[in-house]
Amino acid sequence: MASDQNRTSSSFGQHSMNLIAFTVDGESGKLVPKLGVNVDEDPNQYMYDLQCRVEEDAIGMACLPGELQCPPKEPGGEEGIPIVWKYAPKALQNPTWTQWRPVNGQPVCLYDAEPQNVLANIAARILSDFRQLPVNAGELSAQPFPHTLRGGPTxxxxxxxEQTFDVSILGQSVHLVATPASYTFNFGDGTSLGPTPISGGPIPEQEWLSEATRTSHVYEQTGDFPATVTSSFTGTYSVNGGPALPINGTLDLATAPRTIQVWTTETALVAENCLNDPTSWACPRWSTPR
Known part of the structure; x- marks a missing residue:
């Protein structure tokens, strides 16, 4: 690969940036497109450069002996390209090499037979792949549980x-991050709360049934109610160690239902105790429908 013969062409728009880098193929001697980038709804524009380039048309010879090695991923496959991802604000038109900043400062290997298509193709399918990840929806907790009282806050x-996944998409290494962003609580009695960014949290036992929280609920009827919470996950993805890009869409996952048994309280004056008469009102052997 004649890396010192690289050329770069780019075009900028108001909301996106397309960049295509070309290199001379080591076998055919033809100019081969290497990468196409289309980044939307992001304040930065992205591109990559060879690990050992020091100026637009100059290669740092002193860097070459320590250049990252990118062997084929499989026997007979193509070697990767040692590159460094860079970024600059979209408002900066036609930035020079010295104005671009490394995303993480670390070289990575870029692999693909037709790299001008890989990022666009991954971007076109990333939401579908994101929604197929084995993301754990978590659990819904309640205090008190499983029994609570009618008319009191539960x-x-x-x-x-947050969960991370490393997968292969179109032969590229893709790192995905799923982050819970909002919640919809379904209390099982026909009422719900959300979506809300508030996940709630545990409170001391002495505050159960007396202190209302921002995610508590008051049941007006007795009975058994299947409560659930749906968590809405947002996501980001990066390709081959490149910049983290937002996924345009969410993954909504509901927890398994948890049955809340809502009881009511009754008071009465009694003349006996359970030792003298185990069948007396409110003794363990005494029962009445809730």
Whole structure:
């Protein structure tokens, strides 16, 4: 690969940037497009440069002995290209090499037979791939549980967590991050709360049934109610160690239902105790429908 014969062409728009880098193919001697980038809804524009380039048309010879090695991923495959991702504000038109900043300062290997298509093709399908990840929806918790009282606040909270995945898409290494962003609580009695960015949290036992939280609910009827919470995950993805890009869409996952048994309280004056008469009102052997 004649890396010192690289050329670069780019075009900038108001909301996106397209960049295509070309290199001379080591076998055919033809100019081969290497990468196409289309980044929307992002304040920065992105591109990559060879690891050992020091100026637009100059290669740092002293860098070459320590250049990152990118062997084929499989026998007979193509070698990768040692590159460094860079970024600059979209408002900066036609930035020079010295105005571009390394995203993470670390070289990475770029692989693809037709790299001018890979990022655009991944971007076109990333939401579908994101929604197929085995993301854990977490659980719904309630205080008190499983029994609560009619007319008193029951504290609900979700415990979904951020999760990361490393997958292969179109032969490229893709790192995805799923982050819970909002929650919709369904209390099982026909009422719900959300979407809300508030996940809730546990409170001390002495505050159960007396202190209302921002995610608590008051049941007006007795009975058994299947409560759930749906967590809405947003995501980012990066290709071959490149910049983290937002995924345009969410992954909405509901937890398994948890049955809340809502009881009511009754008071009465009694003359006996359970030792003298185990069948007396409110003794363990005494029962009445809730």
């Amino acid at each position: 504290n609900f909270f979700a415990n979904a967590t």
